[in-house]
Amino acid sequence: MSGLKRTALHDSHIALGAKMVPFAGYEMPVQYPAGVLKEHLHCRAAAGLFDVGHMGQVIVRPRSGKLADAALALETLVPVDLLGLGGNRQRYGFFTDDNGGILDDLMIANRGDHLFVVVNAACKDADLAHMQAHLGASCEVELIEGRALVALQGPMAETALARLVPGVAAMRFMDVATFGWQGNGLWVSRSGYTGEDGYEISLPDSAAAAFASALVDMDEVEPIGLGARDSLRLEAGLCLYGSDIDTSTSPIEAGLNWAIQKVRRTGGDRAGGFPGAERILRELAEGTARRRVGLRPEGRAPMRAHTLLFGEPDGGAPIGEVTSGGFGPNIEGPMSMAYVATAQAAIGTSIYAELRGKRLPVTVTAMPFIPANYKR
Amino acid sequence: MKFTEEHEWLEEDGDLIIVGITDHAATQLGDLVFVELPEPGTVVSKDDEAVVIESVKAASDILAPIDGEIVEVNEALVDNPTLVNEDALGAGWFFKIRPSDPSQLDDLLDEDAYKALIA
Known part of the structure; x- marks a missing residue:
């Protein structure tokens, strides 16, 4: 796989028997010998370790030294309340474009003197250029090199991680904190992309293999590839950028209204002021x-x-299209995410999907497909 | 046991032929999550689409390896598609076919030729 980048855990994946595939310019593990179904079920039953080191880790540091300046600057690109984001807290958001479409979705953390932003791998160069162009006057925007990123997810994630880093047990959902492990700084958030309790941990590349191996050596923890990552996030009703959301979808069409706090809406103190605000x-x-x-x-x-x-069941024009779909190991059946005409979008509506020339019945269903298991 | 270049295996069972996919194919496909079997009694020609399977990754077709009538299908796969991953050459069989031209079996690969194909 020439021309592809590798994460700091590449050799660990090979040693664990991973099947490697190209993904967003990286060579990444799609599955380990256990296979996608068992990995998925293990993550929901115990804990799974994911390499997400292909994602972009960006620091936005205010030149004035005042975090509020960075928060207000980033608010010009993201329709989220960042001035109100408390210290050591994290929030979901998205970059919008002038048409009100979504350029990328991201996690934003208040780490005291800077904002720490995690963006999708496929978008990270564009996101960095976008932030540098629009925030450069008031902030230093730096893509962090040399730090790995792993996620530990599942009901036993706390038990497992707390053996290495006891302080993580006291964190709540969407908290961020810094800890030390064998002389390395860990930037930890209690969040993830599976619908389970868990953590994402940024750490120096040089410590990543030893840290991952300390976790995978525990009985509770198995490595999880991109295949199960996708079925886990889909069961949890979480969007995949590039499939379920992109520049052709607005955050409101995508049902991401909850991520736009009151203060950024019409009538709020800082209403609008982001690309595509009018729409x-x-x-x-x-x-x-x-x-x-x-x-x-x-x-x-x-x-x-x-x-x-x-x-x-016959005739008529399409009323929508599936954007993600597959088999849900925990719901023991198929599931999809789709866009449909609002008239047919109510929970419980029966519609039809055309598969191999046949119209088959499907039901509009509330998401997540499985209850979330966050530690609030 | 005989094999096709499409990674199916065929084994004689009296005057019927049992058809499945190889371990190699099952590994490449990944865990199966859906199997749609033909109706018993369906008459097929070689290379007709006989079974639809879907793995965690994608959908694919299993083609009829020879001409004949499908007389029995492995219903256990409908509720438990991963039988194919667990035991591709045994419990994971797909269907039994009554060949209309048994000479077609002579054109199939033997085990050594199949092993060379996937090497």
Whole structure:
């Protein structure tokens, strides 16, 4: 796999027997010998370790030394309340474009004297350029090199990680904190991408293999590849950038209204002031013509991205399209995420998906497909 | 046991032929999550689409390896598709076919030729 970058855990993946695939310019483990189904179930039953070192870790540091200046600057790109983000707390957000589409989704943490931002691997160069162009006057924007990023997810994640770093047990969902481990600084958040309790841990590349091995050596912890990462996030109803959200979808169509706090909405103290605000605020008030929904097919056949959806068993024009789909190991059946016309987006609505020339019944279903298990 | 270049195996069972996919194919596909079997009684020609399978990664077709009538299918796979991953050459069989032209079996690969193919 020439021309692909490798994370600090590359040799660890090979030693664990991973099958490596190209992903967003990196050579990444898609599965280990246990396979996607067992990895998925293990993560929900105990704990799973993920290499997410391909993602972009960015520090936004205010030139004035006042964090509020960085928060206000980033608010010009993200329709989220960052001035109100407390110390050692993290929040979900997205970069919007002038048309009100989504350029990328990201996690933003207040780490005292700077904001720490984690963005998707495929978008990180564009995100960095976007932030440098728009925040450069007031902030230093630095893509962190030389730090790995791993996620430990699942109901036993706290037990496992606390053996190495006791302080993590006291963290709550969306807290961030810094700890030491064998002389290395760990930047820890209590969050993730599986719907389970768990952590994401940034640490120096030089310590990553030993840290990962200390976790994987524990009975509770198994390594998890990209295959199970996708089925875990889909069961949890979480969007995948590039599939479920992109520049052609607005945050309101995507049902991400909850991430836009009151203070950034019409009537709020800092309403608007982000790219595409006119459309996004209008859609918040008036609604949208289509909505992102969850779907449960009646049979066992998975309905994957680009499957067309119809209101009738025969004829008619499509009313929507699947954007992600697959088999949910914990729900023991197929599940999809889709955009459908708002008239057919109510929970419980029966619609049809066209699969291999046949229209099969599917039901609009509340997400997440499995209850979230966060430690609030 | 005989093999096809499409990674199926065929084994004689009286006057019927049992058809499945090889361990190599099952490993490449990853865990199966869906199997759609033909109706018993379906008459197929070689290379007709006989079974639809989906793994955690993607959908694919299993083609009829020879002409004949499908007389029995492995219903256990419908509720438990991962039988194919656990025991591809045994409990993970797909269907039994009554060949209409048994001479077609002579064109298939023997085990050594199949091993050379996937080496």
